[in-house]
Amino acid sequence: MRNLTSIAITLLSLWLWPAAGAAQEIHAPYQAVDGAFFSRPDPNAAVWQSIPETTVNLLPQNITQPSLFQTSVAQLKVKTLHNKKWLAVRLEWQDKTKDQAVSLDHASDACAIQFPVKEAEKTSPFMGNKGFPVAILHWKAIWQKDIEDHYQQVKDLYPNTYNETYRFGIQAAIDAKNPLSQPKRQTPVERLMAEGFGTLTTQAEQNASGWGIHTDGKWQVVLARPLQDKGKTSIAFALWEGGDKNAGAKKNYAPWVSLILEEK
Amino acid sequence: MPKVKNWQINREMEYPYEEKRPKKQVAYVFDTNKCIACQTCTVACKTTWTSGQGQEQMFWNNVETKPYGFYPKAWDVKLLKTMGRQDWEGQTYQGETVFENPPAGQRVKGHLPAYEDYAHPNIGEDEIFGLIEKGAFFSGMHNAWMFYMARICNHCTYPACLAACPRKAIYKREEDGVVLVDQTRCRGYKECVKACPYKKVFFNMVTRTSEKCIACYPLLEKGEQPRCVQTCIGKIRLQGWLSEPGKEDPNNPLDYIVRIKKAALPLYPQSGTEPNVYYIPPVHVPREFLLQMFGAGVEEAIQTYQTVRSDPKLLAAFLLFGNTPKIITKFEHTNEAAIGFDEKGNEVVRVPFREPFFEREMFDAKLNVYRHNTA
Incomplete structure (x- = not known):
């Protein structure tokens, strides 16, 4: 029965995405903001006030496993702007809990935006497909805390932890330069590419930026990257609610929405 | 889903990937009857691999008292509950x-332990099952029981951790069957921690990746047995290579003990992962x-063990346990001794069936002292 429901939801979402894409458009107006704005884009900057807001509905990811069957966050408010060199996307969603820790019991709040590298019509919104990759910007609350505060350690979550063997310790993932294990993180936003499920790959050039603010039970996060498109492209969204232990494929998403880059 | 053959449950089963066995499979035999839970293996492993930040509660090797010891808490009770009825015919x-x-x-039936489930790695230590009747102490025998069970990663033929990873960050080495988490690919989704029936993949909250026993592969690669095996003072362990089913070599001690004599059995074989640490059950x-x-072979295994x-x-195969750091790939025996050989055919160990017996004079004239300890 659960499998049937899952198939039904899958079919429904597949049917929905071209329709939603056709129906919905997000406009990114040109704004004469200088480059400094994009290095740590402020979600509360005055420039956002004049930008139109689009509400995007989110679906629970259950096309692949592990799956989610109920959304943790149902809606996302989107604003975008560009200055011909950089594109910034501002996301706002309801989230009562500010989750900035990762452990066996904790998952971090996070969001991501995705762009097709080639034709959007041929590119699967679900992490792309063979020959039609997607470019992803991924922001995590814990990564921002790593920068704001310091690289999060065991004692930050469990202050009474005691250990006297650290001097012998090795940390394989740090030595292996895993993109998750960066004691000196420069940006809370990671640039990635994917060509289908399970292919998510970090990029050598990490020039994306972003910043988030959690206030009044909601996150406001801006993600920014150098502008690569002209005219019309598409954008897709993903949200992870750490409080619900969302991680990896257990996420809330919205498939392709048209993104219009306005000249003026 | 592909069908694969699992010899431990004597049937085909579903697995997300096709059957592909390594050239040789890293395997261990642990004799539970000899383990005294001294935890030397645990400490050897801990100081070698998991003394870093984020690994505070991580024991790739642990020794727990059964039935009431668990690490992490209640891991196997939860496994059995998750799996439902488990009948053997x-x-x-x-x-x-x-x-x-x-x-x-x-992708896999499992449960994700909580952080605090790892907080008491030696919970239940030495606790017995049942009450000892009044006076039983004097009768010589009583029915209360417990035993020690040393546990490491089983380097399964069909790893559940590997099956559960959505991004193929876990792989099984073709050359020796060692199961590893690729520390450059792992993105910390914890699906492997949830899926492993034996709870031998751990989450490191500092690196934010999952980590597990690596079978001391730097030692394996130079022909030596892992640290936990080498340091075992009770000599309960033997590590070697298991051949593919159907290609058993009676001169390979692992094949002989596990596949031919069936004296050692897999842990919870009903999980379907084909675990490769084999236990001689406590008699x-x-x-x-x-x-x-340990599944359906228990009675036979104990009988074989008791008539060794x-x-x-x-007996010669059992004598090889704990007597050399080298990996024994072949063995033979004479009337006097068990002899182990390495991959190149060099003799690496010779163990007498009977320890040489020395009788010394009560009085040592040279040192002018009596040799006794009952003064």
């Missing part, structure tokens, strides 16, 4: 493995409990 497992009929949206424990833990005196070849 003869040597064939009739229930479902962790890969068959998983809940919607999941004094109720058979129902052992059937649940009449089987010099098996």
Whole structure:
């Protein structure tokens, strides 16, 4: 029965995405903001006030496993702007809990935006497909805390932890330069590419930026990257609610929405 | 989903990937009857691999008291509950493995332990099952029981951790069957921690990746047994290579003990992962409990073990335990000794069936002292 429901939801979402894409458009107006704005884009900057807001509905990811069957966050408010060199996307969603820790019991709040590298019509919104990759910007609350505060350690979550063997310790993932294990993180936003499920790959050039603010039970996060498109492209969204232990494929998403880059 | 052959449950089963066995499979035999839970293996492993930040509660090797010891807390009780009914008909497992009929949206049946479940790695230590009747102490025998069980990663033929990873960050080495988490690919989704029936993949909250026993592969690669095996003072362990089913070599001690004599059994074979640490079951424990833990071969294994005196070849294989750091790939025996050889055919160990016996004079004239300890 659960499998049937899952198939039904899958079919429904597949049917929905071209329709939603056709129906919905997000406009990114040109704004004469200088480059400094994009290095740590402020979600509360005055420039956002004049930008139109689009509400995007989110679906629970259950096309692949592990799956989610109920959304943790149902809606996302989107604003975008560009200055011909950089594109910034501002996301706002309801989230009562500010989750900035990762452990066996904790998952971090996070969001991501995705762009097709080639034709959007041929590119699967679900992490792309063979020959039609997607470019992803991924922001995590814990990564921002790593920068704001310091690289999060065991004692930050469990202050009474005691250990006297650290001097012998090795940390394989740090030595292996895993993109998750960066004691000196420069940006809370990671640039990635994917060509289908399970292919998510970090990029050598990490020039994306972003910043988030959690206030009044909601996150406001801006993600920014150098502008690569002209005219019309598409954008897709993903949200992870750490409080619900969302991680990896257990996420809330919205498939392709048209993104219009306005000249003026 | 592909069908694969699992010899431990004597049937085909579903697995997300095709059957592909390594050239040789890293495997271990642990004799539970000899383990005294001294935790030397645990400490050897801990100081070698997991003394770093984020690994505070991580023991790739642990020794727990059964039935009431668990690390992490209640891991196998939860496994058995998750798996439902587990009937055996003869040597064939009739229930479902962790890969068959998983809940919607999941690749493998499993449970994710909580952080605090790892907080008491030696919980239940030395606790016995049952009460000792008044006076039983004087009668010489009583029915209360417990035993020690040393546990490491099973380097399964069909790893559940590997099956559960959505981004193929876990792989099984073709050359020796060692199962590893690729520390450059892992993105910390914890699906492997949830899926492993034996709870031998751990989450490191500082690197934010999952980590597990690596079978001390730097040692394996130079022909030596892992640290936990080398340091075992009770000599309960033997590590070697297991051949593919059907290609057993009676001169390979692992093949001989596990596949030919069937004296050592996999832990919870009903999981379906084909675990490769084989236990000689404790002879004094109720058979129902052992059937649940080691599968249908328990009675035969114990009988073989208890009659080892009449089987010099098996006895020779047992004598190889803990007597050399080298990996023994072949063995033979004479009337006097068990002899182990390495991959190149060099003799690496010779163990006498009977320890040489020395009788010394009570009085040492040279040192002008009596040799006795009852003064």
